[in-house]
Amino acid sequence: GCTEAAAPGKPPLIFRQLLDLESSTYTYILADAYTRDAIVIDPVDTMAERDAEIITEMGLNLLFALNTHVHADHVNGASKLRALFPQMRSVISRASGAQADVAVAPGDSVEFAGRSVVVRATPGHTDGCCSFVLDDRSMVFTGDALLIRGCGRTDFQQGNSKSLYESVHTQLFTLPNDTIVYPAHDYKGRGNSTIGEERMFNPRLTKDIEEFQRIMAGLNLAYPKRIDAAVPANMKCGLYD
Amino acid sequence: GCTEAAAPGKPPLIFRQLLDLESSTYTYILADAYTRDAIVIDPVDTMAERDAEIITEMGLNLLFALNTHVHADHVNGASKLRALFPQMRSVISRASGAQADVAVAPGDSVEFAGRSVVVRATPGHTDGCCSFVLDDRSMVFTGDALLIRGCGRTDFQQGNSKSLYESVHTQLFTLPNDTIVYPAHDYKGRGNSTIGEERMFNPRLTKDIEEFQRIMAGLNLAYPKRIDAAVPANMKCGLYD
Ligand SMILES: [Fe+2]
Numbered sequence: 001g002c003t004e005a006a007a008p009g010k011p012p013l014i015f016r017q018l019l020d021l022e023s024s025t026y027t028y029i030l031a032d033a034y035t036r037d038a039i040v041i042d043p044v045d046t047m048a049e050r051d052a053e054i055i056t057e058m059g060l061n062l063l064f065a066l067n068t069h070v071h072a073d074h075v076n077g078a079s080k081l082r083a084l085f086p087q088m089r090s091v092i093s094r095a096s097g098a099q100a101d102v103a104v105a106p107g108d109s110v111e112f113a114g115r116s117v118v119v120r121a122t123p124g125h126t127d128g129c130c131s132f133v134l135d136d137r138s139m140v141f142t143g144d145a146l147l148i149r150g151c152g153r154t155d156f157q158q159g160n161s162k163s164l165y166e167s168v169h170t171q172l173f174t175l176p177n178d179t180i181v182y183p184a185h186d187y188k189g190r191g192n193s194t195i196g197e198e199r200m201f202n203p204r205l206t207k208d209i210e211e212f213q214r215i216m217a218g219l220n221l222a223y224p225k226r227i228d229a230a231v232p233a234n235m236k237c238g239l240y241d
Numbered sequence: 242g243c244t245e246a247a248a249p250g251k252p253p254l255i256f257r258q259l260l261d262l263e264s265s266t267y268t269y270i271l272a273d274a275y276t277r278d279a280i281v282i283d284p285v286d287t288m289a290e291r292d293a294e295i296i297t298e299m300g301l302n303l304l305f306a307l308n309t310h311v312h313a314d315h316v317n318g319a320s321k322l323r324a325l326f327p328q329m330r331s332v333i334s335r336a337s338g339a340q341a342d343v344a345v346a347p348g349d350s351v352e353f354a355g356r357s358v359v360v361r362a363t364p365g366h367t368d369g370c371c372s373f374v375l376d377d378r379s380m381v382f383t384g385d386a387l388l389i390r391g392c393g394r395t396d397f398q399q400g401n402s403k404s405l406y407e408s409v410h411t412q413l414f415t416l417p418n419d420t421i422v423y424p425a426h427d428y429k430g431r432g433n434s435t436i437g438e439e440r441m442f443n444p445r446l447t448k449d450i451e452e453f454q455r456i457m458a459g460l461n462l463a464y465p466k467r468i469d470a471a472v473p474a475n476m477k478c479g480l481y482d
């Protein structure tokens with residue numbers, strides 16, 4: 001990821017993209033470069049120490065840990081980070097039904113000093129999936145809704161392929177073509193894409209809704225490795241006992 | 242990585258950071274967004290298909306494959322990419338002694354339409370290691386010379402810790418503090434750092450030269466997995482038979 005981005009009238013952004021090599025999960029750190037107020041998106045429990053080291057060294061004041069969804073593929077790291085940054089509050093969509101310090105709804109914004117991200121509801125992979133759009137629309141954090149040349153699976157938990165298709169087409173593909181897409185995962189080491197590229201080249205979501213539903217129904221994916229551990233823990237947004 | 246960066250008076254840059262999950266090697270694609278002329282830095286042989294797909298889909302005209310050094314830790318991908326992009330030319334430093342289409346020296350620039358990178362000699366990990374500085378000095382590609390909170394090993398091949406220390410201090414730490422550092426590897430999934438951060442927090446290179454040499458002499462690292470295959474292949478810059 002790149003480190004500083006300028007938006008007209010807004011403080012420069014400190015930005016970091018981090019990868020958990022085991023689960024291929026991306027975690028993002030965003031901060032207002034002047035005040036150092038910061039948020040983290042989709043932290044991973046096993047990587048809390050790495051993330052905390054970066055946050056501490058850079059002198060960031062971690063306000064919120066946002067989760068795009070209740071992850072089936074990893075236990076989130078909000079709880080571990082909270083132990084290190086007691087003022088931090090966890091954030092998840094109200095629609096997820098998960099416990100967190102702050103429950104957000106579509107249109108809500110999460111502010112960190114002069115910068116913010118806005119919540120969009122992007123259900124389909126799960127009921128409570130949401131995406132976070134940076135204030136200047138230069139970046140969108142899509143969780144497991146829109147992946148690079150792919151999308152999250154819709155065949156377990158609350159998965160619904162019709163809902164996913166509508167989420168992506170109405171909430172994400174309506175963003176500017178040059179909005180950078182930062183997903184929750186990529187299994188080929190590709191760090192990002194853009195809305196324009198996914199509108200042109202996403203092999204599933206460029207299809208019509210009927211074909212998309214057929215594709216998603218025919219994937220025959222394996223049961224994810226950590227789902228039994230991860231889902232109960234994440235329904236508490238990392239507050240597992 | 243981020244996708245578009247604006248530099249005053251220069252065409253917007255298309256930028257991609259890609260990771261080979263097996264060897265934790267980063268590959269970078271840079272292109273002039275107007276003409277689509279492009280370069281790739283440190284391609285990995287096993288990832289050529291992934292890289293080619295991105296280059297092709299984005300409509301890029303791949304001019305050069307640059308190598309920061311003769312890699313001990315992976316076989317580079319210039320040869321595989323050349324088969325797919327016949328007009329592409331491989332680039333490596335003259336000091337490396339390796340075969341390539343273009344041998345560059347410190348101060349040379351590699352141009353892709355309205356953008357360019359400039360070669361800096363950063364020996365120490367190997368004799369021929371170099372770094373590439375983007376025209377506006379917003380990014381530097383440091384290979385195995387400067388890593389995030391680390392540096393390349395200096396205990397085999399042509400490794401020389403004194404030389405590495407001098408390279409980093411005279412050629413890299415003299416860049417602006419906000420120049421983004423993009424290394425050849427990171428084993429913790431951290432995508433980038435900045436010159437300012439490494440000047441403050443690099444646990445090795447913030448030491449004086451004597452202590453640095455003691456640290457490097459005492460690392461007792463394991464012999465890299467792919468060195469026997471990689472070094473002979475890379476001495477030909479991927480033109481292995
Ligand atoms: Fe996930």
Ligand SMILES: [Fe+2]
Nearest residue numbers: 312314385425
């Ligand atoms: Fe390397």
